[in-house]
Amino acid sequence: MKRSIFPAFILEQLRAIKHFFPLLGQTLYWMCKDLWHSYSVKRNQKENLAELMVANHVLEKGITMPGHRLGFGYERVRNIIDKCGKYIKDYSPNHIETQCSIDILAQYYNLHVDNHFELPDDIIKGIQEMKKSKLYDTKLCYETTKSEYFAPTDNFKDFALSRHSVRWYSDKKVPDEAIVNAIHLAQTAPSACNRQCVKVYVITTEDKKKAVLDIQNGNRGFGHLADRILLITADMSFWLCYNRNSAFLDAGIFTMNLLYALHYYGICACTLNAHLSIKKQRKLREIVGYSESEIPTVFISIGKAPEKFMVTGSQRVEHETIYKIV
Ligand SMILES: Cc1cc2nc3c(=O)[nH]c(=O)nc-3n(C[C@H](O)[C@H](O)[C@H](O)COP(=O)(O)O)c2cc1C
Incomplete structure (x- = not known):
């Protein structure tokens, strides 16, 4: 058998990075393509x-x-x-x-x-x-009440139609147990090869919540009312570079499942983007303490419902425009 001049551990690292340069090329290609198709560049x-x-x-x-x-x-x-x-x-x-x-x-x-x-x-x-x-x-946009919003149903269609992003929260605490139950239920989400790279951080203390909300751009006017902020991360150490996009997909599927689970347990929730610069991501990691291999994917503000609150209409586009039977 031909022996390599490199020690085994170096060969292992070389094997691991062999996907790196093709990925870099692909990433640049997709970045240029995305930029062209982004509606801020090409307007029609x-x-x-x-x-x-x-x-x-x-x-x-x-x-x-x-x-x-x-x-x-x-x-x-x-x-x-x-x-x-x-x-x-x-x-x-x-x-x-x-x-x-x-x-x-x-x-x-x-x-x-x-x-x-x-x-x-x-x-x-x-x-x-x-x-x-x-x-x-x-x-x-319309006003609803706590009991209307959380009206019990055994019908999935009614349940799905009844969930909305809620940006109003009362000053009542969400019990830890309800959050843990929702996270447990959300684990029914599928993931690529059952990798389960998603983690949830429940941000609870007032100072940490404030620091996180200061970093997030999209909670003005309601974030301060939330009882907790959840952070969903994807652990990139579960992936090779060429399939890393699936990490975000798994986090998205998990997030939707978690939104339904929170709704099921009577907790109001609003997804919040994690469009963060590298500097802000570093700051967030300092505050929350997740590992270096994790990437923040999204936040969710949660709280108990007030007696009355308003939700947006959030009209969807005509469903006929989003599918094609081929
Ligand atoms: C990835 C993601 C990021 C979002 N970011 C924000 C945000 O930063 N602030 C906010 O108020 N709503 C945010 N939303 C909530 C959307 O505005 C909301 O989901 C959409 O209008 C549909 O309304 P619905 O959730 O009531 O069905 C986000 C939703 C998603 C899925």
């Missing part, structure tokens, strides 16, 4: 609609935010009026995204009229103009 009808849906959601979050002050979001409202108006002029009003803009703008307008708050003239005119293009109803 589809990208404009996607952008409109995000703008709509930001405004509906404002409408449902606990303790919002009237007269909020003028720039956001003007932005939707501009974008939606341009879209209708260039293409057509007959899209769920544009209809959703019109409904959310009308809800914003009604909220101010009902509370005798005078909006700037250009906003009133803009909204009236948009309303002329209304063709059909979309889902509006």
Whole structure:
């Protein structure tokens, strides 16, 4: 047998990194492709609609935010009026995204009229103009009660339809046992080759919660009300470089299962992005204390429901547009 000039441990490392350069090439290729297809670079009808849906959601979050002050979001409202108006002029009003803009703008307008708050003239005119293009109803933000929201059901369809991101929390504590039970139930999530690389950190102390919320960009106006913040990480040491994307997929599947499990145990939850710079990730690791091989994938703010609260409509696009039978 031919003997190698390298000691065994070096050969082992060389074998481990043999995927590295092909992966680097692939990553650069996908990065360029993603950048081209990202709606911030290439704008056409589809990208404009996607952008409109995000703008709509930001405004509906404002409408449902606990303790919002009237007269909020003028720039956001003007932005939707501009974008939606341009879209209708260039293409057509007959899209769920544009209809959703019109409904959310009308809800914003009604909220101010009902509370005798005078909006700037250009906003009133803009909204009236948009309303002329209304063709059909979309889902509006609405108020619900604790008992309606957690109405028991044995029917999975009803259960799935009843879950929403909830950004209102009472000052009651979520018992540790309920969180642990939800995490246990969420472990029914499938994972690639049953690897189970996902970990959950339950951030509990006031100072750690505040430090984490300061890093996360998307909890303004409600994060401080949450009883705990959950952090979901994926342990990259379970993967080789070429299949690392599956780590994020497994974390996503686990997260959805956990959202259902929290809902089942009567806990309000809102997923929060973990779009963090390397610097912020380092800071987060210092606060939470996860291992160096783990990557933060997403946060979830949780709390007990108040007696009454608001949820966003979060209208989905027409299901016919997201599938194709081939
Ligand atoms: C990966 C991910 C990141 C999210 N990040 C935030 C966030 O930072 N802040 C927020 O208020 N909502 C966030 N959300 C919640 C979405 O806005 C919400 O899921 C979407 O509008 C659909 O509404 P629903 O959850 O009520 O069905 C996030 C959701 C996901 C899946």
